[in-house]
Amino acid sequence: MKSIVILISGRGSNMEAIVRACQAEAWGASIAAVIANRPTASGLDFARQAGITALAIDHKNYSSREEFDAALMVEIDRFNPDLLVLAGFMRILTPAFVNHYAGRLLNIHPSLLPAFPGVHTHQQALDAGVTRHGATVHFVTEELDHGPIVIQASVPVYPGDNEDTLAARVLVQEHQIYPRAIRWFIEDRLKIVGDQVLVTPPEIQMIHTESK
């Protein structure tokens, strides 16, 4: 049985989708812990109700990014994770942290990377006037919002969209592709080759949807 630890910062809807898929599809894995960097993260309540160890390590209690990441690593490693999942975890991670979990650290970013790294991705997409937008699950490397791409989903951008309507459309797809990527990882089907991720047997790694 593989062990997954999930890091969140807020509502944790991606974490919830992952927990539900893990249970419904009986993955050969368990969610060992959900850890937030904010004690008020509402996703912690869902995790507790689902019987998962849920705890907060408040980044405000640490004077540097290095100290916080070191404390976080100690906590995470108590659960011996095969996979560490960033699910709306709104912290920039130190190279020491990223390297410690290299090859077993996934993130979801709400844009079609390499377009629109950083924050306010939906507004960035609207400002750029793109006709399609989406989300990306990728392995984490030292460079922010880069790293080998596991799967992407694209959605249309409609005239009249605003940040909220676009975010909601993308989020529906996030909840589809993140559990799928994690399941592939758990099934040992992912291999990083250079900047690419190969899935064996092959799967479609770009989903185009026309959702409203």
Ligand code: GRF
């Ligand atoms: C998601 O859009 C995720 O891609 C981004 O922040 C949001 C977190 O949502 N990084 P949730 O906490 O998973 O509901």
